Amino acid sequence: MGGLLNMTSWFERLNDWRERHLTEQQLVLILALLTGLGGAVAALILKRLIHLFQHLLTFSFDDGANYLYLVWPMVGILIAGCYVRYVLKDDIGHGVTKILYAISQRKSIIKLHNIYSSVLASSVTIGFGGSVGAEAPIVLTGSAIGSNLGRQFRLDQHSLMILLGCGATAAIAGIFKAPIAGLLFTVEVLMLDLTASSIMPLLIASVTAASVAYAVDGPSAMFSFNEPMDFNISRVPYVILLGIVGGFASLYFTRTTFWAEDRFKRISSPWTKWLCGGLFLSVAIFLLPPLYGEGYESIQHIYDGHYTEITGNSIFYDLVNYTQNDGIRHSSFAVLCVFTLLVMLAKSFATAATNGGGGCGGTFAPSLFVGNYVGFLFAYVLNSTGYIGHLPVQNFAVMGMAAVMSGVMHAPLMGVFLSAELTGRFDLFLPLLIASCVSYGTIRIFEPYSIYTRRLALKGELITHHKDKAVLTLLHLEDFVEHDYQVVHPAMKLGELVKLVAEARHNTFPVCDADGHFEGIVTLDDIRNIMFQPRLYERMTVADIMIGPLAKIHPQMNMAEVMNLFDNTNAWSLPLIDQSGQYIGMLSKSHIFKSYRSLLKDFSED
Numbered sequence: 001m002g003g004l005l006n007m008t009s010w011f012e013r014l015n016d017w018r019e020r021h022l023t024e025q026q027l028v029l030i031l032a033l034l035t036g037l038g039g040a041v042a043a044l045i046l047k048r049l050i051h052l053f054q055h056l057l058t059f060s061f062d063d064g065a066n067y068l069y070l071v072w073p074m075v076g077i078l079i080a081g082c083y084v085r086y087v088l089k090d091d092i093g094h095g096v097t098k099i100l101y102a103i104s105q106r107k108s109i110i111k112l113h114n115i116y117s118s119v120l121a122s123s124v125t126i127g128f129g130g131s132v133g134a135e136a137p138i139v140l141t142g143s144a145i146g147s148n149l150g151r152q153f154r155l156d157q158h159s160l161m162i163l164l165g166c167g168a169t170a171a172i173a174g175i176f177k178a179p180i181a182g183l184l185f186t187v188e189v190l191m192l193d194l195t196a197s198s199i200m201p202l203l204i205a206s207v208t209a210a211s212v213a214y215a216v217d218g219p220s221a222m223f224s225f226n227e228p229m230d231f232n233i234s235r236v237p238y239v240i241l242l243g244i245v246g247g248f249a250s251l252y253f254t255r256t257t258f259w260a261e262d263r264f265k266r267i268s269s270p271w272t273k274w275l276c277g278g279l280f281l282s283v284a285i286f287l288l289p290p291l292y293g294e295g296y297e298s299i300q301h302i303y304d305g306h307y308t309e310i311t312g313n314s315i316f317y318d319l320v321n322y323t324q325n326d327g328i329r330h331s332s333f334a335v336l337c338v339f340t341l342l343v344m345l346a347k348s349f350a351t352a353a354t355n356g357g358g359g360c361g362g363t364f365a366p367s368l369f370v371g372n373y374v375g376f377l378f379a380y381v382l383n384s385t386g387y388i389g390h391l392p393v394q395n396f397a398v399m400g401m402a403a404v405m406s407g408v409m410h411a412p413l414m415g416v417f418l419s420a421e422l423t424g425r426f427d428l429f430l431p432l433l434i435a436s437c438v439s440y441g442t443i444r445i446f447e448p449y450s451i452y453t454r455r456l457a458l459k460g461e462l463i464t465h466h467k468d469k470a471v472l473t474l475l476h477l478e479d480f481v482e483h484d485y486q487v488v489h490p491a492m493k494l495g496e497l498v499k500l501v502a503e504a505r506h507n508t509f510p511v512c513d514a515d516g517h518f519e520g521i522v523t524l525d526d527i528r529n530i531m532f533q534p535r536l537y538e539r540m541t542v543a544d545i546m547i548g549p550l551a552k553i554h555p556q557m558n559m560a561e562v563m564n565l566f567d568n569t570n571a572w573s574l575p576l577i578d579q580s581g582q583y584i585g586m587l588s589k590s591h592i593f594k595s596y597r598s599l600l601k602d603f604s605e606d
Contacts, residue, residue, distance in 0.1 A: 028163065053127020093360060223422055246404045251442075298369075375403070526545055
C-alpha cells in the first residue's frame with residue numbers, strides 16, 4: 001500500500017514538473033512516442049501468443065481430416081467468453097466501433113483494462129481457431145494505451161482524441177509493419193482529421209511502432225512471393241471487373257455478418273450462444289480448415305503458387321490432390337474452385353459465430369482473407385477458360401485483398417497501402433488503386449456505411465469528416481429541453497391568456513389537458529389581432545384559437561432528426577412529447593443554434 005502511495009506521489013511530482021516545463025503540444029509528442037512503443041509491444045505479444053497456441057494445438061495435424069478441429073474452437077470461445085463474462089464483466093467486442101463511439105461522445109475515454117483484456121481474450125479465441133482477426137482487439141489495446149496515458153497527465157479532450165488515434169495508428173503499424181496504412185486507418189476508418197496539431201503525433205506513433213516491429217521481426221513483408229510478376233497495362237479491364245466483383249463480395253460480407261450477429265443477439269442465454277456459435281464454427285472449420293484463425297497460412301499458399309495446399313488438413317485434400325494410374329499427382333480444378341467458393345461464403349458466418357458465441361476478435365483479418373480468395377478465384381477461373389491469355393493469379397489475389405478491404409471498411413486508400421505494405425508489391429500501385437476505387441464505388445451504391453460505422457450510424461452516434469454533421473452527434477437532445485414555457489389549458493379564457501402574454505418570456509404557449517397530455521400550441525401571432533378586443537375575453541377560449549404543432553419531437557430522436565424537423569417546418573420552437581402523449585418541454589431552434597455554433601468553432605480549431 002505504501003509503495004502505491006509513493007508511486008502516486010512520484011507521478012504527481014512528475015506531472016507538476018511537466019506543467020511548468022512542457023507545453024501541452026510537447027507533451028502530446030512525447031506521449032505519442034510512448035504510445036507507439038506500447039502499441040508495438042502489445043501487437044508483438046498478441047502475435048506471439050496466437051502463434052504459440054496455434055502451434056501447440058495443431059502441430060501434429062496431417063493433410064487429411066483432423067477431428068480436433070471439432071474441439072479446439074469451442075474450447076477457445078468458451079475460455080474467452082468466461083473470461084469476459086465472469087472476470088472482466090464488461091463487453092470488449094467490436095473494438096473499432098467502441099473507439100468510434102468514444103470519439104463520437106467527445107470523450108475519447110477507453111477503459112484501463114482494455115490495455116490487456118483484449119490481448120488475452122483475442123489470443124485465446126484466435127489461437128484456438130476462432131475465425132476472426134487480431135487487428136480490432138489490438139487497435140482497442142493501442143487506443144486504450146494512448147487514452148489512459150493522456151488521462152494520467154490530465155490532458156484536454158482534443159489531446160486525448162489525438163492520443164487515442166496515435167494508439168490505433170501504432171497498433172496497425174506494429175502488427176502489420178505498415179506505417180502508412182496505420183496512419184490512413186486513423187484518417188479513413190476512425191475519421192480523425194489531419195490537422196497541424198495531429199499529424200506529427202500520428203506520424204511519430206506510426207513510425208515508432210513500425211520501427212519496433214521491423215527491429216524484432218525483420219524488414220521482410222508479412223507475405224512473400226516466390227516469383228513476382230510485373231503488371232501489364234492491357235489487364236486493366238480485368239482489374240476493373242475484379243473491383244466490381246470485390247465490391248459485391250464486400251457487400252455480401254458486410255450484410256451477412258450483420259445478419260448473423262443480429263441472430264446471436266436475439267439469444268438471451270450465453271450458454272446457448274456458445275453452443276450455437278461453437279458448433280457452427282467447429283463444424284465449419286472441420287470441413288473448411290482455412291477458416292481456422294486468421295487464415296494467413298492459406299493466403300501464403302496462394303502467393304507461393306501452391307493452390308491445392310489451401311485444402312490441407314481437410315477431407316477434400318485427397319479429392320483435390322489425386323493420383324491416377326500413371327502414378328503422377330493431379331489436381332481437380334472443379335473441387336478446388338468449389339472449396340474456395342465455400343470458404344469465401346462461410347467466412348462471414350464463421351466470424352459472426354466466433355464473436356456471437358463468446359469469442360473476441362475483429363473483421364479486419366477476415367476481410368483480408370476474403371479479398372485474397374476473391375482475387376485468386378477470379379483469376380484462376382478466367383485462366384481456365386483459355387480465352388484471355390494468362391492472368392497472374394498472385395497479383396490478382398493482392399488486388400482482391402485491396403478491393404474487398406476498401407469495400408468492407410470504406411477505406412480505399414488504406415486498402416491500397418496496406419495491401420502493398422503487407423506484400424511489398426508497391427509495383428502494383430496503379431492496379432491496386434483501380435481495384436480499390438471501383439470496389440468502394442460499387443458498395444457505396446448499396447451500403448453508405450462501413451462495417452465499423454454502421455452500428456453507430458443506426459443510432460445516430462456516428463462522427464464524420466463533415467464537421468457540421470459531426471457536431472450534431474456531439475449534441476444531446478436532453479440538454480436543450482426548456483421547461484419555462486407557460487403551459488395553458490384548453491378551457492382557459494382569452495382574457496386570462498392575454499394576462500399571461502404580458503408576463504411570459506416566450507411567444508409560444510403549449511396547450512395541455514388536466515392530465516398533462518399535449519393538445520396543441522398557441523403563438524403570439526395567433527392572437528395578435530384579437531388580444532386587444534376586450535369583448536372577446538370571456539367569449540373565446542384557448543381551445544378556439546389553438547393549433548396543432550408543425551411537428552413533434554420525441555425523446556428517442558437524435559439531433560440530426562431534430563434539426564431536420566426544424567428545417568422542414570421552418571418552426572422556431574417545437575414540443576417534446578413522449579410516447580404516451582405527455583408534454584415534456586419545448587425545444588428552441590435559437591438555443592440549439594447557439595450551442596451548435598460554439599461547438600462547431602471549437603471542433604474546427606486545431
